[in-house]
Amino acid sequence: MKVELENLFSIDESSQDQVINVYNRHGIAVGAPEIKKRNLKTKFNPIFTLNEEITYEHVTALYESLERELGIVSIGERFYFEFSEQEYKQAPLFTLNSTGNSPEMFVEDKGTLFSLSTHCKSCGLMAKEQLSPIVIDTSQMKDRHLVHVSGYWVASQNLVSIMKQENLGGYELLEVIHQGPEEGKQLAYQIIPTQILPSCSSDRIKLYFATEQPPCSCGLNGVINGPDIYHRKDLSNVQGDVFYAAEWSHDGRYLYRKTLFSKRFREAIIRHNISRDVRGEKDSNFGPKDWLFDPVLIQ
Template identity: 85%
Template sequence: MKVELENLFSIDESSQDQVINVYNRHGIAIGAPEIRKRNLKTKFNPIFTLNEDVTYEKVAAVYESLEREFGIVSIGERFYFEFSDLEYEWAPLFTLNSTGNSPEMFLEDKGTLFSLSTHCKNCGLMDKEQLSPIVIDTSHMKGRHLVHVSGYWVASEELVALLKNEKLEGFEFLEVIHQGPEQGKQPAYQIIPTQILPSSSQDRVKLYFATEQPPCSCGLNGVIKGPDIYHQEDLAALKGDVFYSAEWSHDGRYLYKKTLFSKRFREVIIKHGISREVRGEKDRNFGPKDWLFDPVLIK
């Protein structure tokens, strides 16, 4: 697996060579962007690999130099995780990051009942326990097989039928409550895993944005976690196709248990044409309705 960091900011075209030199003199090799228009600000988005040579300390030093020398203070950051073909082939489990290259896959909760408690007083992360079926406007399910609602996955009637026909196991369905206009109402069901995975390896990559405050002392807020890593022996007796992780994830406000899916689940989705074979966000095949699965790494 390779970890890449993308920066995004604007510069004057006349400054691009000097900005490239800032990266280069800190040991980060980048090239010039493609210039589409002249005499305008250039969108500058270098992408480089983080490793033992290109460290957070170097990245922070680059940002300090860009601010001091060019007044660049607004720098966007985005991480990419790139996997080898073997990592896709060996993975028994996958994390589902997208069921369509579109923000429309994320639906707003319309009134699901939860009990809430404070998990961390420093950052304000909250624990929540679901007390009622998920409440959403199911009309937004039309044309979509699976959507994400506040940390939970909600499936269409068609996907439920497919999973039953393919005899996938390890989960239950709970019908959601429709809140919205009756016209366009769709049957939809929350997928509830019935199994929890063993604890993942402590070798999992943990990142943060150098442009933001350091991560909270709780170890959750402000931390960008890399792909899950498991020891082979811990998954040897695993059966089923859908699982909760043992560790907590969060959406910036609430904690939830992430759902992981089996290799067979992914193969069924591809076999039935719900998604094409996609390997990473930068895959040229990644279209507006494709599902993005990241492989779990095995030690």
Template identity: 80%
Template sequence: MKVELENLFSIDESNQDQVIKVYNRYGIFIGAPEIRKRNLKASFNPIFTLNEEVTYEQVAALYKSLERELGIVSIGERFYFDFSDSEYEQAPLFTLNSTGNSPEMFVDDKGTLFSISTYCQHCGLMEKEQLSPIVIDTTEMKDRHLVHVSGYWIASQELVALMEQEDIKGYELLEVIHQGTEEGKQKAFQIIPTQVLPQCSNERVKLYFATEQPPCRCGLSGVINGPDIYKNEDLKGLTGDVFYSAEWSHDGRYLYRKTLFSRKFREIIIKNNISREVRGEKDKNFGPRDWLFDPVLLK
């Protein structure tokens, strides 16, 4: 697995050579952007690998040089985790990060009851305990098999039937409450894992955006976690196909536990043409309805 960092900002055409030289000075070699006719602004969109030769500390120093020397202060950042074929082929578990390269995979909560408490007084992250079934407008699911609602996965009746047919284990179902018009409503179910995975290895990559505030002392807000990494022996006794992570994730406001799925579950999704085979966000196959599974890494 390699970590890649993408930058995005605009510059004047006359400054492009100077910007490239600043990157090169820090050991990051990028090409000149394409300049559109009649447009003095060029979009710089380099993607480069972070490793022993290009560290995140170097990148932070690069940003300071761009600001000090060229007045560039608005720099977009995005991390990518690029996995090898062998990492996909050997992974026993996968994190499902998306069920489509489209906003339609997200459905709004319409009034689920939660009890709320503050987790961190410094960043304001909150814990919530679910007190009722999830409430959504099920017509918004349309023909989607799985949608994301406030940290929870909601499955269609068709997907539930397929999971039962293929003997997927390790979860319970809770039928959601429909709120909306009667026409087009459908049955849908929250997938609730019945097992929690062991703690991740301390070798898991933890990153942050240098253009934003430093991570909170709670260790959650402001932290970008890399892929889940486990010791081989910690996963040997596991059975079933659906699991909660031991670690908290968050959506910027509320904590939730991430759901991980087995290799068997991923293979069923691909075999039944629910998603094409997709390996990473930059995969050319990644379309509006394709599911993005990231492999769990073993140590």
């Protein structure tokens, strides 16, 4: 597995050589950005690999040099994780990061009842307990098989039928409540895993954005978790196809448990032509309805 960091900022065309020199001086080889005619500003988005030679210390020093020497202070950051073919083949479980390269995969909650409590007083993260079925406008799902609602996965009747046909197990279904126009209304179900996985390996990578404040002391807010890693022996007795992670995730405000899916689930999605076999966000085939699964790493 390879970890890449992408930067994004705008520079004057006249200063591009200076910017490249700063990167190169810090041991990061980047090329010249594509310049658009009649535009003195150009977007500069180098992508480089973080490893033993290029660490957070190098990145922090790079940003300090860009600010001190060229006045560049607004730098966007984004992490990518690239997996090998062998890692895809060996993975018994996958994290589903997207059911389409489109904002339509997200559906707004219309009034699900939750009880709330403060998890961390420092950063304000809240814990929530679901007290009612999820409430959404199911017509917004249209022909989507699976949508994301406030940390939960909601499946169409068609996907539920496929899951039953494939004898996938380890979950319960809770019918959602429709709130919206009758036209386009459809049956939809929250997928609720019935099992919680063992804890991840302590070797799991934890990242953060060097341009932002250090992560909160709670260990959640500000932390970007790398791919899930498990010891093979810890998964030896795990059966089923849908699971909750033991660790908490969050959406910036609320905690939730991430859902992981089995290799059989991923293969069924591809076999039924719901998604193509795409490998990461930078896969040139990643289309508006393709599902993005990241493999769990096994030690």
